[in-house]
Amino acid sequence: MKIAVCIKQVVTREWQLRVNDQKTWIRDQDASFELNEPDAYALEEALRLKEKHGGEVIVCCAGPARATQVIREALARGADRALHVESDALGTADAGTIAAALAEAIRAEQVDLVLTGLQSDDQGFGQVGVVLAETLGIPHATIIMEVQVEASGLRVKRELEGGWFQWVRLPLPALVTIQSGINQLRYATLKGIMAAKKKEIKKVAAPAVASGGQRVTSLYFPEKAKQTQVLAGPPAEAAKALVTRLREEARAL
Amino acid sequence: MILVIAEQRDGTLNRATLESIAAAQSASEPVKVAVLGSGVDAVAQELARAAIDEVIAVDDPSLQAYTADGFVLALEQLVRAEPPQRVFLPHTYQTRDFAPALAARLTWPLVTDCTALKDGGYVRPMFQGKLQADIAVDRPHLATFQIGAFRADAMKAGSAGIRKASIAIDASKIRQKPEAPFKEAKQAVDLSQAERIVAVGRGIKGQEHIELARKLAEAMGAELAASRPICDAGWLPMDRQIGSSGQTVAPKLYVALGISGAIQHLVGMKGSRTIVAINKDPEAPIFEVADYGIVGDLFEIVPALIAALK
Numbered sequence: 001m002k003i004a005v006c007i008k009q010v011v012t013r014e015w016q017l018r019v020n021d022q023k024t025w026i027r028d029q030d031a032s033f034e035l036n037e038p039d040a041y042a043l044e045e046a047l048r049l050k051e052k053h054g055g056e057v058i059v060c061c062a063g064p065a066r067a068t069q070v071i072r073e074a075l076a077r078g079a080d081r082a083l084h085v086e087s088d089a090l091g092t093a094d095a096g097t098i099a100a101a102l103a104e105a106i107r108a109e110q111v112d113l114v115l116t117g118l119q120s121d122d123q124g125f126g127q128v129g130v131v132l133a134e135t136l137g138i139p140h141a142t143i144i145m146e147v148q149v150e151a152s153g154l155r156v157k158r159e160l161e162g163g164w165f166q167w168v169r170l171p172l173p174a175l176v177t178i179q180s181g182i183n184q185l186r187y188a189t190l191k192g193i194m195a196a197k198k199k200e201i202k203k204v205a206a207p208a209v210a211s212g213g214q215r216v217t218s219l220y221f222p223e224k225a226k227q228t229q230v231l232a233g234p235p236a237e238a239a240k241a242l243v244t245r246l247r248e249e250a251r252a253l
Numbered sequence: 254m255i256l257v258i259a260e261q262r263d264g265t266l267n268r269a270t271l272e273s274i275a276a277a278q279s280a281s282e283p284v285k286v287a288v289l290g291s292g293v294d295a296v297a298q299e300l301a302r303a304a305i306d307e308v309i310a311v312d313d314p315s316l317q318a319y320t321a322d323g324f325v326l327a328l329e330q331l332v333r334a335e336p337p338q339r340v341f342l343p344h345t346y347q348t349r350d351f352a353p354a355l356a357a358r359l360t361w362p363l364v365t366d367c368t369a370l371k372d373g374g375y376v377r378p379m380f381q382g383k384l385q386a387d388i389a390v391d392r393p394h395l396a397t398f399q400i401g402a403f404r405a406d407a408m409k410a411g412s413a414g415i416r417k418a419s420i421a422i423d424a425s426k427i428r429q430k431p432e433a434p435f436k437e438a439k440q441a442v443d444l445s446q447a448e449r450i451v452a453v454g455r456g457i458k459g460q461e462h463i464e465l466a467r468k469l470a471e472a473m474g475a476e477l478a479a480s481r482p483i484c485d486a487g488w489l490p491m492d493r494q495i496g497s498s499g500q501t502v503a504p505k506l507y508v509a510l511g512i513s514g515a516i517q518h519l520v521g522m523k524g525s526r527t528i529v530a531i532n533k534d535p536e537a538p539i540f541e542v543a544d545y546g547i548v549g550d551l552f553e554i555v556p557a558l559i560a561a562l563k
Contacts, residue, residue, distance in 0.1 A: 013455070013513075016536070017383055026380070095353070096362065122380055125365050130321075130353035139428035140321060142350045159498060160434055161346050168320075169430040179498075181485030213362030213394065218387040219379065221536065228530070228546045238547045239557035242529065245545060250527040252449070252506035253473065253562075 001055035001149065004083075004106050005046045006116040006128065007039040007074055008098075009067040009091075013121065023218050025092050035070040038117025042178040044185050045147060046115050047078045053149055056080045058109060062090045062101040068201065075196035076188035082199070083109070087206035095127035096212030102128070103135040105204040113154070114175040118143060133175035140175040141168050145182050254306075255280060256337035258328065259288040260345055261296045262319070262434075269343030269398075271405035274303050276398050277341050278409050280370055285309060285335070287418070289327055291317035297415045304411030309335075312417060315424040321351040322427040329358050330420045337393070344397040352395055362394040366516070368402040381515045382538040400497065400520050442476065442492050449475035449506040452495055452522070453483055456511015456532060456551055460488040466510055469555050472562040475508070480518045496521035511551050514539030531555070 011017070011031045018027045035043075046057045059074040059082040061067050071082045085101040093101075106114060114133070119126035133140035145165065146157035153171040159179050160166055188196070229245070231238040246253045255277040260267040270286075277284040286300050287309040297310040311331060316323050332340060332355075342348045344366055356363035367388075369376040374389040375396055444450060451470040457463060463477075470477045477493060484494040495502055496518040507525035512518060514530070514537055522528070523542050530543035531551050540546050547554050 011380075013381070016534075017380055019384070026384070094362070096357070099357070124379060124381070125363075126349055127353035127356075127363060127365060130350070131357045134325075134354040134357035140350075140354070141429060142321075143346055158350075159346065161497070163436050164434045165437060166434045167432040169432075170428055180481065181491075184487065213392055214364055214388050214390045216379075216386045217374065217389045219384050220386075221383075222378075222385045222538065222541055224541045226528075226542055226544060228540050228543045230540075230546045230548060232548075235549060235553040235557040236560070238549070239554055239561040242545055242547060242558065243561040246506065246527070246529070250506070250544065252527040 001049060001053045001113060002058070002109070002111045003046045003049060003055060004058045004060050004109060004111045004114045005039070005043045005074070005079065006060045006102055006114065006132070007043060007070055008036040008061065008120050009033050009063050009070040010036045010120055010122045019219050023220065024216050025219065033066065033069060035073055036117055036120050038119060038121070038178070038180050040117070040185050041180050041182050042115040042117045043074055043077060043079065044183050045178050047186070048183060049113070049147060049149065055112075058083060058111065060102055060105055061085070062087070062098050062206070064088045064091045071201055072196050073188060075199045076192040077186060078192060080199065082201040083204050084201050085204045085206050090206060094212035094214055095123075095125040095131055099128050099131035099135055101206050102132055104207045106132070107136060112172045114138070114173070116175070116177050118177050118179055129175055129177040136175070138173045138175055139170045140177070141170055142177040143179045144176045145179050147176060254283045254285060254335065254337045255339045255341055256332065256335055257284060257286045257341045258348075259286055259296070259300055260343060260347055261288060261290055261293065264292065264295055266296050266299055267343065267345060268405050269345055269400050270300075271303075271408045272400065272403040273341045273343045273398050274305065275403040275405065275408040276370065278304065279403070282338070285337070287311060287331055289316050289324060301413045301415050302410055303413065304409035305413045308413050308415045309418050310415055311420055313420065313422050315422045315427060318431050319347055320427050320429040320431055321354055322429055323422060324351040325354045325358055326422050326426060327420050328355050331418055332359060334418070339393065340395040342395065342397045344399050348397050352397060356395050362390050362392070364388050364390060364394060364396045367396050367398050378516050381513060382519070383513070383536060399516060401523070441490070444476055444478055444493070444495065444500045444502050447476040447502065447504050449473050449508075450478050450495070450502060450504045450525075451475045451508045451510065452478040452480065452512060453489075453510045454480040454512030454518075455482050457483065460486070462552070463488055465552070465555050469508070469510070469559055472559045473506070473508070475506070478502070480512050480515075509539050509543070510555065512539055513537045514542070
């Protein structure tokens with residue numbers, strides 16, 4: 001089974017966000033970056049499917065040159081090779097633009113299955129996977145908790161709301177977006193890191209794509225919905241003040 | 254004209270639809286509501302009790318069970334025939350499955366997860382809810398609204414006509430073959446009944462520290478719960494998860510330990526009467542909904558809290 005996994009590089013969760021002067025994106029010149037966590041689950045699922053059914057795992061990433069860092073990490077975890085659609089503009093592009101760039105790279109590979117994470121930690125559109133499937137003309141299923149390979153295609157377990165699930169069959173080639181928590185993530189071994197250095201990262205030229213039609217006009221910290229009473233002081237003092245307020249003011253204890 | 258796509262399953266309307274209708278009504282434009290399925294007369298009549306211009310019923314046996322392909326085939330025809338300036342949908346799991354494909358097929362932009370309308374555009378969270386963005390769109394588009402962003406009871410009542418749309422769906426083009434929805438083994442814990450909840454998030458750092466949260470829960474007479482990443486990691490069972498993919502709760506007291514407060518978590522707990530947030534990041538979105546907050550290291554604060562409760 002030839003599997004493409006789409007990954008994205010995002011700023012680390014711990015990094016203190018600051019907005020740029022134009023208020024259209026974050027000031028990420030000095031940020032630290034990591035592999036988008038939902039995509040890590042998609043990668044893990046791809047590696048497990050390969051271990052079970054054989055084949056190849058190709059990592060696909062649309063983003064600036066610095067995204068090579070997460071591509072190498074994916075290769076170190078066990079992916080076989082990578083495609084990198086390299087463009088600075090793709091770091092902040094909308095879902096339609098990113099999907100178009102990925103489609104160009106993946107189409108030539110004739111894969112059986114494409115996996116993506118559910119959404120990205122930065123923009124969180126949750127669209128790239130489904131738009132990519134539509135662009136490639138292949139069926140899709142989203143928010144998947146289990147993947148079974150059958151003779152006729154795939155049988156996947158979709159998560160619905162409120163504790164409901166549903167199995168769906170779809171023919172291959174197909175695209176599936178993976179829900180976080182589908183499996184336990186593996187980390188790169190030293191051997192994997194060494195092996196990754198020799199693996200191929202093929203650069204793919206970014207297609208000229210018109211903007212997807214939506215743009216950020218202002219990015220800002222949200223206004224607080226509630227006036228939070230922040231209890232300051234050393235831990236023991238703050239804790240005591242909180243317990244007093246919960247007992248006497250909120251009557252919640 | 255705004256076209257709202259209703260969501261129903263087996264003739265039961267998803268209430269999030271009413272929130273999307275309320276959003277559309279607040280925009281002062283003509284509003285139509287479309288409902289898709291097989292045998293949707295009763296749902297169409299229910300929708301016709303809203304102050305809208307028209308209900309459009311798309312009734313076809315191939316839409317009996319939801320499939321992404323079926324919905325995209327039907328809605329592509331409907332949207333092209335009407336055609337609305339904007340299509341509004343609730344941000345549900347079903348919408349997330351088909352709306353991006355519909356948008357791609359129409360080559361329309363899709364703005365997801367909106368929490369408000371603003372200056373002809375939208376407001377949506379980014380960076381896990383730590384930032385908010387104003388989004389402008391300059392051509393016909395689709396927009397999905399986060400659950401709870403608009404109130405269902407704010408929907409204006411009225412009386413609308415119902416029209417059946419004639420749409421041809423080639424069932425052989427539906428590639429997904431769904432089986433019947435099911436529930437996993439019955440949930441062992443019903444957190445919706447808990448009076449007090451202590452919930453842990455990423456800030457707890459390791460499975461070995463869950464015990465600390467459990468001790469606080471015991472001292473408060475509270476149930477222990479968690480945000481999604483904790484259950485994903487297997488540190489607590491899935492049935493203790495609070496949020497859009499877990500349980501929705503409204504206890505008297507909700508204590509969030511090391512939970513940053515991504516929107517998926519907030520929708521599950523913001524109805525709590527008193528919310529306490531303990532987090533080392535003063536900018537964490539959880540502080541937007543908290544009544545009381547302590548900014549600091551939970552590994553110092555929680556033991557102090559346990560001591561103060563005794």
